Amino acid sequence: MLTVQHLTKRYPNHTAVDEVSFSVREGETLVLLGTSGCGKTTTLKMINRLIEPTAGRVDLNGTDIRRQNVHDLRRTIGYVIQETGLFPHYTIAQNIAVVPQLLGWADQRIRQRTAELLAMLHLPEASLHQYPDQLSGGQRQRVGLARALAADPPVVLMDEPLGALDPVTRASIRREFRHLDALRQKTIVMVTHDVQEAFELGDRVCLMDKGRIQQIGTPKELLLRPANDFVRRFFDDQRLTLQLQTVTLQDLLPLLATYQPMPSDTLLLPPDTSVSDALKAMAEGQTAAVQLADVVGPLTSQNLLSAFGQWRQSPPS
Numbered sequence: 079m080l081t082v083q084h085l086t087k088r089y090p091n092h093t094a095v096d097e098v099s100f101s102v103r104e105g106e107t108l109v110l111l112g113t114s115g116c117g118k119t120t121t122l123k124m125i126n127r128l129i130e131p132t133a134g135r136v137d138l139n140g141t142d143i144r145r146q147n148v149h150d151l152r153r154t155i156g157y158v159i160q161e162t163g164l165f166p167h168y169t170i171a172q173n174i175a176v177v178p179q180l181l182g183w184a185d186q187r188i189r190q191r192t193a194e195l196l197a198m199l200h201l202p203e204a205s206l207h208q209y210p211d212q213l214s215g216g217q218r219q220r221v222g223l224a225r226a227l228a229a230d231p232p233v234v235l236m237d238e239p240l241g242a243l244d245p246v247t248r249a250s251i252r253r254e255f256r257h258l259d260a261l262r263q264k265t266i267v268m269v270t271h272d273v274q275e276a277f278e279l280g281d282r283v284c285l286m287d288k289g290r291i292q293q294i295g296t297p298k299e300l301l302l303r304p305a306n307d308f309v310r311r312f313f314d315d316q317r318l319t320l321q322l323q324t325v326t327l328q329d330l331l332p333l334l335a336t337y338q339p340m341p342s343d344t345l346l347l348p349p350d351t352s353v354s355d356a357l358k359a360m361a362e363g364q365t366a367a368v369q370l371a372d373v374v375g376p377l378t379s380q381n382l383l384s385a386f387g388q389w390r391q392s393p394p395s
Contacts, residue, residue: 080102084135095289105264107267107268109275111286117290122267153229155233163222170201178228201221201224236267236269240270255279283295297320297323297324323352334382
């Protein structure tokens with residue numbers, strides 16, 4: 079779907095992006111992660127030609143994006159930024175309709191699509207006639223996402239989309255992002271400096287430093303099989319939290335070998351449930367078990383944490 083080859087951006091006094099190459103499969107979310115100044119936002123902006131590269135190439139569905147009219151290209155790639163970028167003197171309805179109108183959609187089609195997006199993103203219908211400054215930060219961020227999705231683009235770029243939100247709102251919207259069917263069907267490249275956000279939302283994570291890629295892989299691969307010392311050190315201060323978030327019940331099965339019948343009211347958790355999500359489910363007072371060919375369970379927070387502790391002592395290499 080999206081291929082980046084040897085992408086480079088040089089400025090007179092420094093190289094912001096240096097020979098970056100990666101591909102993103104259809105329906106995949108790739109997160110560009112790294113410290114400030116590592117080149118992740120510059121890389122993102124070269125994908126839709128907000129910044130022109132010094133060298134290298136970006137192909138979308140096998141076609142070099144430089145062969146496309148830049149305005150047509152941007153109309154087919156959704157773009158979400160930290161401050162939402164909403165037009166302050168447009169109503170919410172007008173903001174959402176910007177790209178569909180540029181594409182010549184009929185008014186009825188725009189209204190129908192807008193209604194779908196409102197329902198999907200839990201925005202009240204009354205907000206259509208309001209202006210951005212009349213909404214909360216979380217609502218404005220949802221409107222920014224609605225505008226990016228309005229014309230149903232196959233590719234969506236997100237530049238710190240939740241960075242301006244308070245931690246509670248940010249965590250809430252992050253959970254919603256994970257379950258939005260409209261986003262699951264998109265090819266997404268997202269920039270963030272938030273490690274937990276990257277691990278929660280990314281199918282794969284591209285960790286950058288000084289304009290270069292240090293490692294690309296699944297969150298679990300970066301955490302358990304770091305390519306170099308930089309990757310290892312980058313996650314050190316959050317390692318426990320990230321392990322809780324990425325280690326699954328399947329990973330702990332050899333340490334949870336208590337095959338027992340389950341009570342009828344037991345909540346069945348799939349094997350790919352993370353330790354963190356399993357503990358949250360049990361904290362809500364529900365008896366839990368993992369559903370496999372045979373049943374392991376019932377699980378308690380105590381035996382789950384015990385198994386996780388054993389796993390941490392000798393994690394797989």
